Each structure stands twice: as structure tokens, then as C-alpha cells.
Amino acid sequence: MTTSRPDPASDAALETAMDWLLRLDAAPEDDTLRAGLADWLAVDSRHAKAWQQAQHAWHLVGEVPPRFVAAPATPALPAPLPRPSSWRRRARRLATAAVAAGLLLALLPSMLLQMKADYVSGTGEQQRITLNDGSVVYLGAASAIAIDLKPEARHVTLLRGEAFFEVAPDKARPFTVTADTLDVTVLGTAFDVRRGDGGYTVGVEHGAVRVHQDGHALTDRLLPGQQLAIQEAAGAALHTISPQDVGAWREGRLFVQDATVRDVVSVLQRYLTGHIAVVDRDVASRRVTGIYDLNDPERALAALVAPQRGQVRKLTPLLYIVSAR
Secondary structure, X not given: OOOOOOOHHHHHHHHHHHHHHHHHHHXXXXXXXXXXXXXXXXXXXXXXXXXXXXXXXXXXXXXXXXXXOOOOOOOOOOOOOOOHHHHHHHHHHHHHHHHHHHHHHXXXXXXXXXXXXXXXXXXXXXXXXEOOOOOEEEEOOOOEEEEEEOOOOEEEEEEEEEEEEEOOOOOOXXXXXXXXXXXXXXXXXXXXXXXXXXXXXXXXXXXXXXXXXXXXXXXXXXXXXXXXXXXXXXXXXXXXXXXXXXXXXXXXXXXXXXXXXXXXXXXHHHHOOOXXXXXXXXXXXXXXXXXXXXXXXXXXXXXXXXXXXXXXXXXXXXXXXXXXX
16 A cells, blocks of 8 residues: 655645634734735745645634735745744644534534434444344444334434444334435345435345435345445446445444545544544545545544545644645
């Protein structure tokens, strides 16, 4: 596997760009700061790239970056930048702001989710749930389900994340899993359903399921070793995998096939407390197939992006930035 080599100059440029962003956020109308930033941007093309990455990361964590209007360069040098110890303090401020912004944005949806869900798992946490019909549900990290078991039918709603189902046979009570517009009807099986940012994945370990979306059949029988990936932009694609790789996350292994880096990052995000900001669209859109270790999600993130000419910078325990190297 290819390992990315750190670029000290690019790392330093990104740290300096984040520092400029923080200073301008504190004093957005300071013309001297704006002139100093313009001078710094003109010194090296890597500075402009780092500035774009810093603003993009700020957007991704829920903040609005300071408005910047390029000022004419002046003979005066930019104001001295804080020493590394000051940067670390400012980085912690950024991470704190990111977490606060994320909490504000997520508070109401999370409260609604808690009200709807019967079971909710935390970051990096898995749960094993036995239903009163004998079926077993394995709830993945940062996931939530609502359960509705009736005499005539059994229904589970996947509200967030991923779950693996081992369904107890009962021909008189069909078992259906719903994830937003997706309906998975059990024909006697063990299967996995993942709900991601850009779509859904359904895989069968044994047995068979029927998959519908918006009332339209995507497949009448999804069989063992088959995985259906449904993307909002690309439609549905059928893949063949080893049945033992279906729901492999229960054993700490994440198996992905022909998925985008962005989609895999959204899964790894459920195992990391820090926010992952992918600031390079080209890296985010690259497609990958592989197995990643969920017991060490930081290492898995690095292993994911390194072959795609990407790199991970851990600015603080609360903020990871993925960029091109």
C-alpha cells in the first residue's frame, strides 16, 4: 500500500492559513490584517491553495469564513504570526468552535431522532438487540432504529447509520426494514442495510430480500453474496462479494466495493469523535474497493486516502482535514 509523505511546507502553509482565518474572524474589519493576508498569499502559490482549504474546512464544520477582499500589496511585511504554541491554542479554539457549531446544528435533529428511536448507539459503539419475535439486530456505530412489531407484520425503520438483521422466520408476519425511501422486505434471511449521506447499501449474507425504492422494485431477489448500492446521482449498482464480508463491521472490518472516498469517510466518521473535513473534491470523488480496520479508524482514514494521492492532517483531536498531497 502506498504511504503518503508529509509535506512540511504545505502543512505549515495550512496552519498559517488557519491562523489568518482565526485572526480575521476576530477582527473582520481590520484593514492591516487584510493587507498582511494579501501579501502572504502573493508570496507562494501554496499559500492561496492553503487559504482555500482553510475556508472550505471552516464551511464544513459549520462556520462562515470571514469575508476577504484582496488588498493591494504594500512594502510592509505581514504582521508576525503567532508562535507554534499560540497556533495550538488557536487550533483548540477552532476545534471548540467547530464542535459548538456542530452541536448547534445537530441539536434539534438529534432531539427528534431520540424521540423517534427505540435504540441509539454512540460514536464507535455497537449494540446487539434481541426482538420479542426472536430476531436479532446488530446496531452499528452512531446508528438508530425504531421498531414496530405487530401481530400482522414486523417493521424496523433505520433512522441513521447501519444495522445487520438476523430475522426469525414467520410467514404470517412479514419483516420489512425501511430507510427513508428504501424498503427491504425479508424473504427469510440475514442481511445488512447501510444508510449514508449519498445513498444506501443492502447486502445479503444468507437467504434473500426484495428491495424497493419509492414503490419501484430495484430487485425481486437479492441473494447471498450480492450487494446493492443505491446512489442518488448514479442509481443502483449490483456487486458480488463474499457473504462473510456482509456486515463485517461487527468484527471490526469495513468492506467497501466501488465506493467513493466521500462515502467511506461518512462511515469512518461514525467511529471518530473528531470531525473529518474533506477539502479536496477530486480526492473525495475517487472510487475505492478495500477492507479497513474499524478498530483503528485514524489509521483506516489514512489508508483510505493515501493511495488516492490524499493525506490526513490531524489539527486537533476534534478536527481532521483530508486534502491532496
